[in-house]
Amino acid sequence: MSEPIMNQTASAESTKKAPIMSGVGLKQHYPVKQGFMKPPGLVKALDGVNFSVEAGKTLAVVGESGCGKSTLARLLTMIELPTEGELNFEGKNLLTLDRETRKELRQRIQIIFQNPYGSLNPRKKVGSILEEPLVINGKLTKAERKERALNLLQKVGLKPEHYDRYPHMFSGGQRQRIAIARGLMMNPKVVVADEPVSALDVSVQAQVLNLMMDLQQELDLAYVFISHDLSVVEHIADKVMVMYLGKVVEYGATEDIFTHPQHPYTRALLSSTPRIDPEHRIEKIQLTGELPSPLNPPSGCAFHGRCEFANERCKVETPALKDKTGESSVACFGIDENRLPYIDR
Amino acid sequence: MTETDKSLLVVHNLSVAFGTKDNPFKAVDRVSFHVEEGEVLGIVGESGSGKSVSSLALMGLIDFPGRVTADELRFKTTDLQTLNEKARRKITGDEISMIFQDPMTSLNPSYTVGNQIMEAIEVHQGGSKKERMTKAIDLLRQVGIPAPESRINSYPHQLSGGMSQRVMIAMAIACDPRLLIADEPTTALDVTIQAQIIELLLKLQREKQMGLVLITHDLALVAEAADRVVVMYAGQIVETGPASEIFKAPKHPYTQALMNSLPESSEGKDRLNALPGVVPGANDRPQGCLLNPRCPYATDRCRVEEPEQYGPRGRQVKCFYPLDESGRPTV
Numbered sequence: 001m002s003e004p005i006m007n008q009t010a011s012a013e014s015t016k017k018a019p020i021m022s023g024v025g026l027k028q029h030y031p032v033k034q035g036f037m038k039p040p041g042l043v044k045a046l047d048g049v050n051f052s053v054e055a056g057k058t059l060a061v062v063g064e065s066g067c068g069k070s071t072l073a074r075l076l077t078m079i080e081l082p083t084e085g086e087l088n089f090e091g092k093n094l095l096t097l098d099r100e101t102r103k104e105l106r107q108r109i110q111i112i113f114q115n116p117y118g119s120l121n122p123r124k125k126v127g128s129i130l131e132e133p134l135v136i137n138g139k140l141t142k143a144e145r146k147e148r149a150l151n152l153l154q155k156v157g158l159k160p161e162h163y164d165r166y167p168h169m170f171s172g173g174q175r176q177r178i179a180i181a182r183g184l185m186m187n188p189k190v191v192v193a194d195e196p197v198s199a200l201d202v203s204v205q206a207q208v209l210n211l212m213m214d215l216q217q218e219l220d221l222a223y224v225f226i227s228h229d230l231s232v233v234e235h236i237a238d239k240v241m242v243m244y245l246g247k248v249v250e251y252g253a254t255e256d257i258f259t260h261p262q263h264p265y266t267r268a269l270l271s272s273t274p275r276i277d278p279e280h281r282i283e284k285i286q287l288t289g290e291l292p293s294p295l296n297p298p299s300g301c302a303f304h305g306r307c308e309f310a311n312e313r314c315k316v317e318t319p320a321l322k323d324k325t326g327e328s329s330v331a332c333f334g335i336d337e338n339r340l341p342y343i344d345r
Numbered sequence: 346m347t348e349t350d351k352s353l354l355v356v357h358n359l360s361v362a363f364g365t366k367d368n369p370f371k372a373v374d375r376v377s378f379h380v381e382e383g384e385v386l387g388i389v390g391e392s393g394s395g396k397s398v399s400s401l402a403l404m405g406l407i408d409f410p411g412r413v414t415a416d417e418l419r420f421k422t423t424d425l426q427t428l429n430e431k432a433r434r435k436i437t438g439d440e441i442s443m444i445f446q447d448p449m450t451s452l453n454p455s456y457t458v459g460n461q462i463m464e465a466i467e468v469h470q471g472g473s474k475k476e477r478m479t480k481a482i483d484l485l486r487q488v489g490i491p492a493p494e495s496r497i498n499s500y501p502h503q504l505s506g507g508m509s510q511r512v513m514i515a516m517a518i519a520c521d522p523r524l525l526i527a528d529e530p531t532t533a534l535d536v537t538i539q540a541q542i543i544e545l546l547l548k549l550q551r552e553k554q555m556g557l558v559l560i561t562h563d564l565a566l567v568a569e570a571a572d573r574v575v576v577m578y579a580g581q582i583v584e585t586g587p588a589s590e591i592f593k594a595p596k597h598p599y600t601q602a603l604m605n606s607l608p609e610s611s612e613g614k615d616r617l618n619a620l621p622g623v624v625p626g627a628n629d630r631p632q633g634c635l636l637n638p639r640c641p642y643a644t645d646r647c648r649v650e651e652p653e654q655y656g657p658r659g660r661q662v663k664c665f666y667p668l669d670e671s672g673r674p675t676v
Contacts, residue, residue, distance in 0.1 A: 235608035
C-alpha cells in the first residue's frame with residue numbers, strides 16, 4: 001500500500017511524462033466528539049490514497065457521497081493539510097516546503113466548485129471576482145489585471161460587457177463559466193473540479209464539458225475531475241479512481257475500467273447508471289443497504305456488507321490495492337481468488 | 346395509446362400563468378396528456394420547462410398569483426376543476442399523491458417519521474391509534490426500511506437521504522393511491538441509491554397497478570423506467586410517444602439535441618454535441634416556435650409562426666419539420 005502505484009499501471013504513452021501532481025499514502029483523519037464522557041471517535045475520511053495525474057490529462061475520482069472525494073479535493077488544493085502522506089507537485093513534496101515556496105506553488109493548483117450559485121459572491125461584479133486572486137497573489141497593475149480578466153472572459157465564451165455585471169444576471173451555465181475563468185486566472189497547472197457540471201441542465205452540461213476539454217487542450221491543464229456521474233466520467237477522463245469509504249477500490253485507465261470493471265462496487269456503480277441505449281445497459285446489480293458510517297466502518301473489506309461475492313475472508317482481512325500489469329489495479333479478494341465472473345462490455 | 350373514458354387522468358390544455366393579466370408569463374402553456382391505470386408516464390425537460398409546475402397544478406398546489414386554467418382536468422370520472430377545496434383535498438393525498446425532490450426538506454424535522462405517516466392515514470382513513478401504528482409499520486416494511494418497529498420512532502435527521510425518500514414513498518402510498526406523481530424523486534440521491542428507489546417505485550407501481558408519473562431531467566432514467574414519454578420545453582409539450590420509439594428515433598429537434606448532448610451518445614468523440622443557448626426565461630421567449638433560436642433546422646416560418654401538435658394521437662410532435670427515421674428534418 002505504501003508503494004506509489006503511479007506509472008506502474010499507466011500505458012506506455014503516459015510513462016513518457018512524469019506526473020505533474022501525485023499523492024502517496026494520503027490520510028485525513030478527523031477526531032469527532034461523541035458526547036460527554038465518551039472518548040472521541042475517529043473518522044477516516046481518507047485512508048491511504050495514492051494517485052497521480054499528468055499535464056493535459058484528466059484523472060476522475062468517482063464514488064458516492066461520503067467516500068472522501070471532496071476531502072481529497074480539499075487536500076489537493078491545500079485548503080486542509082493531510083494527517084499523513086506526501087503530496088508532490090512538479091516533483092516537490094508540498095507538505096515539507098517552507099511557507100513562501102508553498103504559497104507560490106499553491107497558486108498553480110486551482111479549484112472549481114459544484115454549485116455556481118453558491119461559489120460566486122453576489123455582491124461583487126464579475127470583474128472583481130475574477131481579479132481577486134490576482135490582487136491577493138499577483139504583482140500586476142490594475143490595467144494588467146483587467147486585461148487578463150477580459151482575456152479569460154473571452155476564453156470561456158463570455159463577452160467583454162459581462163465584466164461589469166453581477167452574478168445574478170447570469171444563467172447557471174454562464175456562472176459556471178465565470179467560476180472556470182476565475183480558476184484559470186492564476187495560470188494553474190492543475191485544476192481540481194468538484195462536480196463541476198452536476199448542478200447544470202443536460203444541454204448546458206455539454207457546453208461546459210466542451211469548454212473544459214477545449215481549455216485543457218489549449219493550456220495543457222491537468223484535471224482532477226470529481227464526479228458521481230459515470231457517463232460524464234467515461235467521456236472526459238483518461239484515468240479513473242473509484243473510491244469507497246475513504247479508500248481506493250479500483251484505479252486504472254478509463255477504457256479498462258469501463259469495459260472490464262473488476263471491483264464489485266465499480267460494477268454496481270456502472271450498472272446503476274441509467275442509459276438511453278439498451279445496448280449500453282449492463283445487468284442491474286442491486287446493492288443492498290447504504291454506505292456504512294465512517295465513524296464505525298465494518299471490519300475487513302469495507303464493502304463486504306453490500307457485496308454479493310463476499311466470503312469469510314472479506315469480513316476479516318482488508319484487501320490492498322493490487323497491480324496487475326496492463327490492467328487496472330483493484331482491491332478485492334474476490335478478484336484475486338477468481339470468485340467473480342469476468343465482465344466484458 | 347390514447348385517452349378513453351377509462352383513463353385515470355386526462356389533462357387537456359392545462360395552462361398556468363404568473364405575472365399580470367396584461368403581460369402574463371405562461372409557465373405551463375396548453376399542456377395535454379393522459380395517464381392510464383398501471384402505466385408509467387415519464388415527463389422530461391430541463392429546468393424552466395414547466396414540468397414541476399404542471400404537477401403542482403394537478404395537485405391543486407398553485408397559489409395566488411398563479412392562475413390555472415384548463416379545458417379538461419379529469420381524474421377517473423371526477424372533474425377536478427369544479428370541485429371545491431374540501432372535496433379536492435379528499436382526492437389529493439388519498440387517490441392522487443405526490444413525492445417531492447428533496448426528501449430532507451419535505452419531512453417535518455420536529456416529528457418522528459411514524460407520526461408523519463400516521464397523520465396521512467388519520468386524515469384520509471381514520472382508525473384508532475393502534476391500527477394506524479400497525480399500518481405505518483407495515484408501510485415502512487413495504488418500502489424496504491430495516492427494523493421498521495424501531496425506525497418508526499426516528500426523526501428525519503437520523504435517516505439518510507435514501508431512507509428519507511423511502512419514508513416519503515411510504516407516506517405517499519399510505520392511502521393506496523391510484524395515481525402517484527414523483528417529481529425528481531432521485532435527483533438528490535447517489536446513483537446506487539437512485540437505482541434502489543426507482544426499483545422500489547416500479548415494484549410498488551406494478552403490485553398496486555397504480556398510474557405513475559415520473560418527472561425528471563434525466564433522459565436515461567426515463568428511457569429505462571417509463572412506458573410513455575412527454576418531452577417539455579419552455580412550458581410546452583414538444584413531443585409525446587412510447588419510450589421505445591422516442592429514444593430510438595426522436596422526431597422533435599429538441600429531443601434529438603437533448604439526446605445528442607449526453608456523453609453517452611458521443612462515445613469516442615472529443616466534443617459533445619451541445620445545444621447552444623439556454624431555455625428562454627420569463628422575459629425572453631421568442632416569437633414562433635420557442636426553440637427556434639437554438640434549433641439547427643429553424644426556417645423563417647419557425648421564427649414567425651407557432652407549430653401545432655402534428656401526428657397521430659399518442660405520437661405527436663410540435664414541429665413543422667419533424668425528423669425522419671434517419672434524424673433529418675422533413676421538408
